[in-house]
Amino acid sequence: MLIDARQLENNTQIEGDICIIGAGAAGISIALELEHTFKKIILLEGGGMEYDDRIQELYNGKITGHPYYPMKASRLHYFGGSTGHWGGMCSTFDDIDFEKRDWVENSGWPIKREDIAKYYPKATSILDLGPCEWNLDYWLKQDPDFKPLPLDEKVIWTKMWQFSPPTRFGKKYKDAIVNSKTIQLHIYANVVDLDATESINSITQVTVKNYAGKQHTVKAKNFILACSAMQNARVLLACNKQAPKGLGNDNDLVGRYFMEHAEIKTGELWLNHTDKLKLYLMEQFTKVRAELAISPEKQRELQVLNGSISLMPLELSNKTIPSVKLWSNDDPRKSLDTFKKYSTLDKRNFIQRFFSKSIYQSYGLFTRVEQLPHPESRVVLSNEKDELGIPRANLFWALSPIDKKTVFTINKLLGQQIGAAGIGRVKLKEFLLDGDVQLPDYTSGGWHHLGTTRMSDDPKHGVVDANCKIHGIDNLYVAGSSCYTTGGAVNPTLTVVAISLRLANHIKEKMAIV
Numbered sequence: 316m317l318i319d320a321r322q323l324e325n326n327t328q329i330e331g332d333i334c335i336i337g338a339g340a341a342g343i344s345i346a347l348e349l350e351h352t353f354k355k356i357i358l359l360e361g362g363g364m365e366y367d368d369r370i371q372e373l374y375n376g377k378i379t380g381h382p383y384y385p386m387k388a389s390r391l392h393y394f395g396g397s398t399g400h401w402g403g404m405c406s407t408f409d410d411i412d413f414e415k416r417d418w419v420e421n422s423g424w425p426i427k428r429e430d431i432a433k434y435y436p437k438a439t440s441i442l443d444l445g446p447c448e449w450n451l452d453y454w455l456k457q458d459p460d461f462k463p464l465p466l467d468e469k470v471i472w473t474k475m476w477q478f479s480p481p482t483r484f485g486k487k488y489k490d491a492i493v494n495s496k497t498i499q500l501h502i503y504a505n506v507v508d509l510d511a512t513e514s515i516n517s518i519t520q521v522t523v524k525n526y527a528g529k530q531h532t533v534k535a536k537n538f539i540l541a542c543s544a545m546q547n548a549r550v551l552l553a554c555n556k557q558a559p560k561g562l563g564n565d566n567d568l569v570g571r572y573f574m575e576h577a578e579i580k581t582g583e584l585w586l587n588h589t590d591k592l593k594l595y596l597m598e599q600f601t602k603v604r605a606e607l608a609i610s611p612e613k614q615r616e617l618q619v620l621n622g623s624i625s626l627m628p629l630e631l632s633n634k635t636i637p638s639v640k641l642w643s644n645d646d647p648r649k650s651l652d653t654f655k656k657y658s659t660l661d662k663r664n665f666i667q668r669f670f671s672k673s674i675y676q677s678y679g680l681f682t683r684v685e686q687l688p689h690p691e692s693r694v695v696l697s698n699e700k701d702e703l704g705i706p707r708a709n710l711f712w713a714l715s716p717i718d719k720k721t722v723f724t725i726n727k728l729l730g731q732q733i734g735a736a737g738i739g740r741v742k743l744k745e746f747l748l749d750g751d752v753q754l755p756d757y758t759s760g761g762w763h764h765l766g767t768t769r770m771s772d773d774p775k776h777g778v779v780d781a782n783c784k785i786h787g788i789d790n791l792y793v794a795g796s797s798c799y800t801t802g803g804a805v806n807p808t809l810t811v812v813a814i815s816l817r818l819a820n821h822i823k824e825k826m827a828i829v
């Protein structure tokens with residue numbers, strides 16, 4: 316059922332078994348997973364069914380620290396969330412991403428890869444990917460033109476990626492949600508406050524508001540915050556009338572450890588002979604592609620983070636501009652237009668033009684690494700308020716020297732491997748050799764917001780526990796990538812959906828309805 320909260324009588328009291336706040340990839344996945352479990356699921360969406368600039372404006376805030384995309388434009392605030400213009404690139408986390416790594420401060424999840432991996436098959440299907448197969452050998456059998464570079468996999472290994480169409484949750488799952496007998500979707504229902512019991516160990520109700528001047532309350536047994544990492548932190552910090560530092564923030568962790576993926580062009584690969592490297596390239600209809608990733612053994616030995624390199628024909632790579640320079644308009648639609656014009660996204664004209672030859676001798680290297688979880692990299696509340704009276708969120712994004720060391724190390728290892736295999740040479744960009752310990756200002760993020768309510772068994776080190784429940788509050792959960800303890804080196808959404816399905820199944824077990 317679809318309800319427009321602007322049309323309800325003021326101060327309507329809504330009640331359900333469970334209340335999910337935010338209808339993006341995480342919130343919609345959870346609602347559909349719970350559809351046949353509960354009689355009444357309340358799904359609250361702050362925006363409408365389509366883009367609305369007045370709602371989008373609620374995301375506005377200031378960027379300090381490392382340059383980043385405008386706050387207003389780095390997420391979408393309507394039904395379907397940021398999948399309204401995500402790119403669809405997906406891959407899985409590695410075992411090492413979950414480990415406590417002595418050389419990576421603040422690393423170590425309280426769960427293992429297999430705890431999430433159980434949910435990859437279903438997440439793969441929700442995102443309309445191909446088979447849930449991530450093994451190189453499987454894909455080599457699917458296409459005789461897929462040929463891996465002859466590198467030592469104990470140094471650099473070939474990691475598989477898949478591309479979602481990309482699935483727009485707001486379109487694909489609209490009918491399933493709206494026609495559901497158990498899901499009650501409320502749009503224009505921006506959550507502005509959460510009330511707790513006197514001892515703040517349980518949530519009793521949430522308050523929603525909209526610009527029609529209406530305010531309503533929602534009661535439920537369990538609440539799930541699924542507003543994405545920046546807004547999850549903002550909502551919790553702004554709920555400070557009972558807990559002065561904000562809900563779940565007794566240990567001053569909410570909003571901290573904001574992470575992204577550092578993404579940058581790093582060099583050139585010159586082969587001795589032309590080669591189409593089909594396994595590694597993204598063309599117009601590519602659904603599967605590989606990247607060159609640093610092995611866990613080398614991460615341990617050289618004390619660096621996880622990361623990988625993708626390839627594109629050098630003549631195309633030379634024309635691409637760092638995303639942080641292109642995605643600079645406050646209006647996400649305008650930023651997307653500019654981005655499409657200059658990037659590899661506009662598949663119809665741009666890629667076709669540059670892939671006309673389809674066989675090349677030189678390739679550009681583009682590196683993506685996880686970043687060190689850094690407590691000063693954080694979302695904080697601003698003194699300014701939005702139209703609904705809630706303090707805006709500001710972002711201070713901080714990178715660390717190990718991030719640059721990782722970028723350099725992966726590219727150096729690739730160069731050594733290419734040389735040792737006798738197939739060509741790698742030329743590194745000057746910034747990798749300039750002695751500066753920080754990555755340059757034009758290093759971009761991937762629009763991946765991670766880590767502001769990080770997971771840990773210890774409330775002194777994390778906001779949520781292994782079940783994504785906020786420490787100390789028995790019925791408040793957080794969904795999605797804000798729970799990531801470390802970011803892995805892959806785009807987050809496949810794991811966002813998987814971790815959300817895991818949370819939904821935990822809720823079923825908790826309520827003993829499996």
Ligand SMILES: Cc1cc2nc3c(=O)[nH]c(=O)nc-3n(C[C@H](O)[C@H](O)[C@H](O)COP(=O)(O)OP(=O)(O)OC[C@H]3O[C@@H](n4cnc5c(N)ncnc54)[C@H](O)[C@@H]3O)c2cc1C
Pocket residue numbers: 336337338339340341342359360361362389390391392393394395396397398400401402403404405504505506507541542543544546550761762763794795796806807808809811
């Ligand atoms: C340009 C771009 C490209 C991307 N490309 C990729 C990619 O190639 N691969 C990849 O893996 N990821 C990519 N991403 C990231 C991907 O979009 C996110 O990982 C994913 O959307 C996260 O899902 P989510 O549900 O946590 O958040 P969102 O999808 O942002 O959904 C959050 C929802 O909560 C709602 N909400 C927010 N605040 C409130 C409130 N107070 N009350 C009620 N509702 C609220 C929002 O309106 C929204 O519907 C990209 C993102 C962008 C912006």
